[in-house]
Amino acid sequence: MAFYSTxxxxxxxxxxxxxxxxxxxxxxxxxxxxxxxxNRVRVRNLKTGRVVEKTFKSGDTVEAADVHDTEMQYLYNxxxxxHFMDPASFEQMTAGAAAVGEAAKWIxxxxxxxVTLWNGAPLSVEPPNFVVLEIxxxxxxxxxxxxxxxxxxxxxETGAVVRVPLFVQTGELVKVDTRTGEYVSRAKD
Amino acid sequence: MPTASTETLPLWRPSAPLAALxxxxxxxxxxxxxxxxxxxxxxxxxxxxxxxVSDPALTSLRARTGDGRLLYLHTSPEFPxxxxxxxxxxxxxxxxxxxxxxxxxxxxxxxxSMLEWYRPGWDExxxxxxxxxxxxxxxxxxxxxxxRLSYRDLFRQRLDLDPWTASLDAxxxxxxxxxxxxxxxxxxxxxxxxxxxxxxxxxxxxGRGRLxxxxxxxxxxxxxxxVRPGDPPVAERFELYLEGVELANGFCELIDAEEQxxxxxxxxxxxxxxxxxxxxLDERLLAALEAGLPECAGVxxxxxxxxxxxxxxxHIDEVLAFPVERA
Numbered sequence: 113m114a115f116y117s118t119x120x121x122x123x124x125x126x127x128x129x130x131x132x133x134x135x136x137x138x139x140x141x142x143x144x145x146x147x148x149x150x151n152r153v154r155v156r157n158l159k160t161g162r163v164v165e166k167t168f169k170s171g172d173t174v175e176a177a178d179v180h181d182t183e184m185q186y187l188y189n190x191x192x193x194x195h196f197m198d199p200a201s202f203e204q205m206t207a208g209a210a211a212v213g214e215a216a217k218w219i220x221x222x223x224x225x226x227v228t229l230w231n232g233a234p235l236s237v238e239p240p241n242f243v244v245l246e247i248x249x250x251x252x253x254x255x256x257x258x259x260x261x262x263x264x265x266x267x268x269e270t271g272a273v274v275r276v277p278l279f280v281q282t283g284e285l286v287k288v289d290t291r292t293g294e295y296v297s298r299a300k301d
Numbered sequence: 302m303p304t305a306s307t308e309t310l311p312l313w314r315p316s317a318p319l320a321a322l323x324x325x326x327x328x329x330x331x332x333x334x335x336x337x338x339x340x341x342x343x344x345x346x347x348x349x350x351x352x353x354v355s356d357p358a359l360t361s362l363r364a365r366t367g368d369g370r371l372l373y374l375h376t377s378p379e380f381p382x383x384x385x386x387x388x389x390x391x392x393x394x395x396x397x398x399x400x401x402x403x404x405x406x407x408x409x410x411x412x413x414s415m416l417e418w419y420r421p422g423w424d425e426x427x428x429x430x431x432x433x434x435x436x437x438x439x440x441x442x443x444x445x446x447x448x449r450l451s452y453r454d455l456f457r458q459r460l461d462l463d464p465w466t467a468s469l470d471a472x473x474x475x476x477x478x479x480x481x482x483x484x485x486x487x488x489x490x491x492x493x494x495x496x497x498x499x500x501x502x503x504x505x506x507x508g509r510g511r512l513x514x515x516x517x518x519x520x521x522x523x524x525x526x527x528v529r530p531g532d533p534p535v536a537e538r539f540e541l542y543l544e545g546v547e548l549a550n551g552f553c554e555l556i557d558a559e560e561q562x563x564x565x566x567x568x569x570x571x572x573x574x575x576x577x578x579x580x581x582l583d584e585r586l587l588a589a590l591e592a593g594l595p596e597c598a599g600v601x602x603x604x605x606x607x608x609x610x611x612x613x614x615x616h617i618d619e620v621l622a623f624p625v626e627r628a
Contacts, residue, residue: 118421119403119405131470139406139408140406141404141406141408141409142406142500142501143358143404143406143409143500144496144499144500144504144540144547144551145501145540145547145601145603146356146358146522146550147358147403147492147493147496147522148489148493148496148497149358149494150496150500150501152501157531164482165480165482166482166483166484167484167487168483168487169487169488169493170403171403222440236526284557
């Protein structure tokens with residue numbers, strides 16, 4: 113079992129707290145000139161996404177979390193779970209809804225995703241930053257209005273709903289930024 | 302831990318803007334002019350010493366010479382300066398680099414610039430006045446208000462507890478009440494609980510728009526200050542805060558050699574129990590105290606932090622030419 117000392121703390125470090133894996137968001141070293149030093153950290157629970165603050169006595173050690181990121185290809189959803197494959201080893205893994213989370217709105221078969229593994233099992237899934245998806249439903253909109261102001265909701269093939277300009281129509285492909293959930297442009301196949 | 306604003310700079314470049322480097326030059330010139338005017342002598346004592354600091358809260362960096370001697374980089378120039386005072390130097394000051402291992406953050410850097418000075422025949426009150434005068438001059442803020450607050454009143458007024466008598470359970474309960482995450486599982490000694498409350502709950506509010514001196518510390522936090530008997534006894538020590546940042550620490554200096562030796566040995570016992578490195582005692586300092594250190598008050602002020610106040614910097618890297626990651 114690996115441990116980190118507080119003087120190794122920095123943003124991004126993965127540690128175990130109360131049985132859950134966390135990532136350090138921010139580490140502040142606090143010390144009176146004559147007195148006890150502390151590390152005051154903000155940590156994100158990698159299962160829930162919740163950010164909390166925690167203070168450690170400097171010099172204390174914390175168990176390292178066996179968490180690492182890997183690029184995997186999304187294969188299919190069997191109705192309950194999402195199946196991914198490591199493109200190098202062809203090893204397959206399944207992830208439940210808790211791990212896939214919001215990524216479910218954006219990914220379709222063949223997409224490469226960043227899958228975060230904890231003790232070898234998927235903990236979270238990050239979709240590609242940009243995805244190209246087909247619009248399955250949107251109002252025809254007002255003909256001739258190309259100003260881009262306002263926009264309208266459009267449902268994509270994965271079920272996600274994004275705001276698109278009025279001139280974009282059902283059946284067209286659009287590029288979306290998954291980090292903001294915003295329409296970027298029309299896309300050609 | 303570079304700042305967001307400096308981490309994209311090529312590593313050969315200084316992390317401080319040129320304006321901050323110029324401000325440092327101005328600050329040093331003002332400090333020297335202040336002490337020239339006051340008739341205080343500038344001195345220069347060694348950075349390397351055969352004795353290291355015994356304070357359990359500090360870790361010395363060590364260097365080994367070619368012939369195998371282990372020397373310690375000083376954490377402050379206090380011991381040799383006291384030897385000069387005992388030798389009859391009169392009032393003295395020093396500007397030097399000091400070194401503290403394992404200290405790195407927004408307000409900490411393992412090597413930093415210290416201004417330290419001693420006033421024979423003065424008490425802590427008179428020295429606090431001089432510290433305030435120096436800071437006002439250097440920052441060009443002659444109107445900056447000054448307040449003094451005792452350590453005990455600070456805790457009583459703002460946390461509703463008496464730092465002399467509160468139980469460990471009461472200190473933990475107060476930390477939990479203040480929302481300090483992880484306080485339920487921290488294993489701390491009494492003074493460390495007080496440090497936790499001070500650094501998390503009190504410090505950020507200290508010195509807002511003014512110079513705030515906290516003085517009359519618990520005797521357990523006397524360090525090298527004299528303890529004034531009374532009910533309760535208090536350590537004649539002070540700290541200066543400006544805008545939530547600790548700038549200086551001063552003492553009415555302990556001059557009793559026997560008491561000093563006893564405190565060093567108590568420090569070393571704590572270091573040993575924690576598995577920390579135990580450096581040799583500074584017998585030459587103790588010999589100087591036995592020969593006779595004049596009654597005096599002394600103070601150490603962090604110049605990088607003072608420069609941060611002068612330039613409005615948020616992170617110490619913004620006033621350092623080359624922080625350790627670029628050194």
